[in-house]
Amino acid sequence: MSKMSRRKFLKTGAKGAALVSIPAFFGANPVAAILSSAGGELTLNDYYNLFKVDETIIHKIMSIALERGGDYCDLFFQHRISNTINLEDNLVSRANTNVDLGVGIRVIKGDQTGYSYTEDLSLKSMSLAAKTAANIASGTKAVAPVELKLHETPDYYLIESPWEEVNADKKVPLLQTVNDRMMELDNRVTKVQVSFADSNTHMMVANSDGRIVFDYQPMTRMFAFCSAEQNGRREENFYRLGGRYGIEHYSDDNLNRIAKTAVDRTVTLFDAVKPEGGEMEVVLAAGEAGIILHEAIGHGMEADFNRKGESLFADKIGKKIAEDFVTIVDDGTLPNMRGTINIDDEGNDSHNTVLVENGILKSYLHDHISSKHYHVKPTGNGRRQSFRHVPIPRMTNTYMLKGPHTKEEIIGSVKKGLYAEAFTNGEVNIGPGDFTFYLKSGYLIEDGKITRPVKDVNIIGNGPQVLKDFVMVGDDPQIGEGGGTCGKNGQRAPVTDGMPTTKVSKITVGGVS
């Protein structure tokens, strides 16, 4: 099957669904029926049906939301079905499904936000939520509703068939395959766990400026965890793959790669040593090491931290902060990446925003409130975990463009240091800029050569300092194919990071003395 736009495949999919004997898990919500009845492309009307509203109802809710003098309001409707299935001890014996439906109503007055949400989409419940959100303002100014105009969006996540149509019986063999391959690959493997997740999100945003927009957002991810034992010593590691893909992403090649990488990254650790702790040269491998950009600069460039005066990047726009060959972007438009969005959760177009261009700090990442505050166009970074949360500036796919050096040159230049390859998590302290990222596995570099493996060490640095210390940047940029989940203000957002092979001249690595 060829990849189609979501509007087209939803039609095809609906036809297909009628032929499939096993019901996909639609939950109690009418998505299946809506899709089946959608004659042709999915339209705004189908979304109105899904959320049981129309323009008149939306106008009514908006009028209530703005009745106390709010400047602006938006309604964020969301329907999401999430599935996970897990394999352990050779059995796929656990599955979970979550159906989530609701609307979040936000009222803005200046920089102030009033927010409420309800999972009950009746006029009564939505009116009550709108009244609650309206309380952020305390006037009586009535605002006449503006006619809603559909805003068309591009499609950065073409897939073959929506997850709504993919049944558990199609997924179970994928987990089984990965498990069996991992077990076959190396007889030191003792335990395998595979976890598979997919979700289907339909969202619609309408705002008091008259914009209405809808989007279908697929997402999937597979984790393979490996435990192995050799001469009484045990090690663990994992690999993951994911993005806004359909089930076709789990090709034989990709399944093999997940299995092989998870096993390779585990059994290598039998030779691992603990590095000597302290400051050293660190070479970041191309790909998922981009987490360093996310922590060292990405968060500090989210406009809310700057608007509130918390970030140490506040007032640094236009200043030189890194070498000429350092260019870092946040690009929500990369096809099928985990951090990709057609439209942000405030209804603004997704963008490729340049954070640092040839070493010069260029732009913050904005949401609606901050773009008004700074009098700039929104950058399409207003994101939220669900209808229960207010949108805030978030990263999408953050990566560094290619530089002038080769990987060999970079590794060859290190006398004694670390080659950092696989990561689990990171964190930044916005004000002082100290950030960390946890190295699950990597290697020592001795006299310009990769030697013994290392594992489980935290790396800690300072954001502005580390940007200055990017002394060599490779010509081999890669995106970390597993992507990550970023946490901020209690909200999770799917993101991706990437970078070319890069040398940091000095950073503190955890270890022994």
Added chain:
Amino acid sequence: MNNKERMELAKWVILQAQKSGAKDAAVNVNMSRDIEVEHRNQQLDKLTDATENSLKLSVYANNKYSSHSTNDLDKNALSKFIEEAVSMTKYLSEDKYRILPDPKYYQDRKEIDLHIYDPDYESVTSENRVKLAREMEATAMGISEKVVACTSYYSDSYNESTKVHSNGFEGSRRSTAFEIEIEVTVCDEKECRPNDYDTKTVRYFKDLPNHELLAQKAVKRAFSKIGQQKIDSGKYDMIVENRARASLLRALFRPMQARNIQQKRSCFEGKLGRKVASEKLTLIDDPFIEYGLGSQLYDGEGMATQKRVMIEKGVLKSYYVDNYYGKKLGWEPTIGSSTNSTYEYGDKSLDDLIAMMGTGILVTGFIGGNSNSTTGDFSYGIIGKYIEDGKIVKPVYEMNVSGNVTELWNKLVEVGNDRYIYSSNRRASMYFKDINFSGV
């Protein structure tokens, strides 16, 4: 809907599930209301207020298991939801351990009031909420012009939940929680913006500590970070302040989980009855603490809770064993995860511990890092103070503390008396000898 109606709904769902082919089923029906206030720039920055419902159904059919949740509690919608939930289960593998807990574990549930629901919850007004946030911010901003950013928070939550299992479990509970928090950023001469926070969570509104004092403390803490730097790598004595994130304790708890043991991802496998820490460490899981944030009469699987010694004077006495992994291991279940963690506390205050240590690092916060339950290795970023001759000499940051869980906990030399009651993990400040720090 009240808890009685939730109970009826849950029983109806179980019947429907059984009609659709499930042998057994477990149902949770929850309602929660969350209110959050944020104050910044002398004005209300954000006000959120919402109530929501949810239902979770676990299906056990022919040794197959799946769980499903929804927030649409309309009966017509639920009928279809239940049918599909049961139907989906058939595509999974049979697993003889996927069964509800033996009803004997439901017995002996205590009938005591844990005081986790504040009867005065309803009388907390919007004005009360906003006032606390407003006054915290005003206090912090009023201290110095060097306070460049400050956001204060107030939030409360109300929760009601009902749980029914087809093999005889029934339970309902309600709880409240109230939280105040403040984040403060100050500036120094070098464009650095040190920040700090303070936060307190309690079960009863009246137990919130003085909010203005909290704001003053947060500002003081932020100022005390001006000039922070990393110091030489090496072995230092370490005190971890009670309120710092419980990173090192989590590294200890993870290998104690039955799942990790069964999956061969635990460095504590086979260590029951053996020494895993110094004799200064006694860890008790106590679900019955009045006003406790982790207090509960039955756990997530309906099993009646018990007070349990997990580690006694350094000797591992019990694992955290849930129903499923207990069955897989052939062990009696204990509890799947910790309720309230309490310790055998010493008689020294944090100041006494600092004086006792003489020279070393006081860790006031952790940043990032992780641990490996298979090998026990850990590595975390830290923020703190360098101590010499029992006195704070300078603030330190951008350093890592690394080691191995067993090694670390064997180096515990003293537990303070400053029990931290604002968390379900009621840790105190702890003093360790000879720990690896990486800095310059």
